[in-house]
Amino acid sequence: LANRAFHPEDSIINVSGVKVGGDNLAMIAGPCSVESYEQVLEIARAAKASGANLLRGGAFKPRTSPYSFQGLGLEGLDILTAVKEETGLPIVTELMSDKYLDVFNEKVDLIQIGARNMQNFDLLKELGQLDRPILLKRGLNATYEEWIMSAEYIMASGNENVILCERGIRTFESYTRNTLDLQSIPVLRKLTHLPIIVDPSHAGGKWWLVDSMAMAAIAAGADGLMIEVHNDPESALCDGAQSLKPKKYDELLKQVAQIANVV
Numbered sequence: 417l418a419n420r421a422f423h424p425e426d427s428i429i430n431v432s433g434v435k436v437g438g439d440n441l442a443m444i445a446g447p448c449s450v451e452s453y454e455q456v457l458e459i460a461r462a463a464k465a466s467g468a469n470l471l472r473g474g475a476f477k478p479r480t481s482p483y484s485f486q487g488l489g490l491e492g493l494d495i496l497t498a499v500k501e502e503t504g505l506p507i508v509t510e511l512m513s514d515k516y517l518d519v520f521n522e523k524v525d526l527i528q529i530g531a532r533n534m535q536n537f538d539l540l541k542e543l544g545q546l547d548r549p550i551l552l553k554r555g556l557n558a559t560y561e562e563w564i565m566s567a568e569y570i571m572a573s574g575n576e577n578v579i580l581c582e583r584g585i586r587t588f589e590s591y592t593r594n595t596l597d598l599q600s601i602p603v604l605r606k607l608t609h610l611p612i613i614v615d616p617s618h619a620g621g622k623w624w625l626v627d628s629m630a631m632a633a634i635a636a637g638a639d640g641l642m643i644e645v646h647n648d649p650e651s652a653l654c655d656g657a658q659s660l661k662p663k664k665y666d667e668l669l670k671q672v673a674q675i676a677n678v679v
């Protein structure tokens with residue numbers, strides 16, 4: 417179902433009125449984790465003024481250590497909903513457990529499946545029953561074929577609104593958090609008709625790598641960017657080192673607009 421051979425035109429996915437794919441650029445911005453209403457509102461307002469059209473923020477966080485901040489859970493979801501009402505930005509947030517399928521289906525505009533759950537096949541099958549579009553991040557060591565097959569699980573179960581997200585893969589290099597695979601953009605474009613967006617924040621793991629990789633992704637034909645933005649990265653509860661301050665994000669989107677006009 418994801419195969420380009422049987423569906424030559426690009427799919428355009430409607431995320432609560434924001435079109436993703438085709439000639440549209442999805443600009444997803446927001447903090448790694450929802451920390452408070454004030455925090456998310458401040459970031460969302462600034463990001464929207466810079467040109468972001470979707471708001472991200474983790475309420476349920478897949479942390480490597482059980483002792484790290486795990487997210488605010490359902491309270492985080494309520495904060496995102498309140499900020500959406502205030503700003504009009506549809507929300508993107510990660511679902512980790514089938515326990516929350518119904519509440520996510522009701523409240524979340526674009527349901528994110530993180531790298532660590534890309535091959536949680538039972539969860540993928542459940543997503544097929546939902547009405548909401550799905551943002552499927554690439555697994556830490558997933559091949560293109562494995563990633564596409566995970567999209568296929570969701571689509572074959574009844575939900576064809578899938579957006580792919582390249583977020584870097586694990587390689588022998590340890591200086592950066594992951595290695596951004598820019599080749600995935602033209603390859604996935606050739607193999608599938610699904611939109612593909614790029615997350616340079618989790619790829620590099622360093623804020624100063626985000627702008628060059630974001631521009632490279634747009635030049636390579638990505639359908640959008642997912643970027644972590646924080647009003648106070650030094651005190652962020654998660655991923656501060658890779659988060660842009662709102663001013664940097666604003667400068668980046670101006671540069672991205674110039675590149676998008678050329679390609």
Ligand code: PEP
Nearest residue numbers: 474530531532553583618
């Ligand atoms: C995230 O986007 O917050 C996240 C945890 O990303 P990934 O699943 O790509 O590591």
Ligand code: MN
Nearest residue numbers: 448644654655
């Ligand atoms: Mn993060």
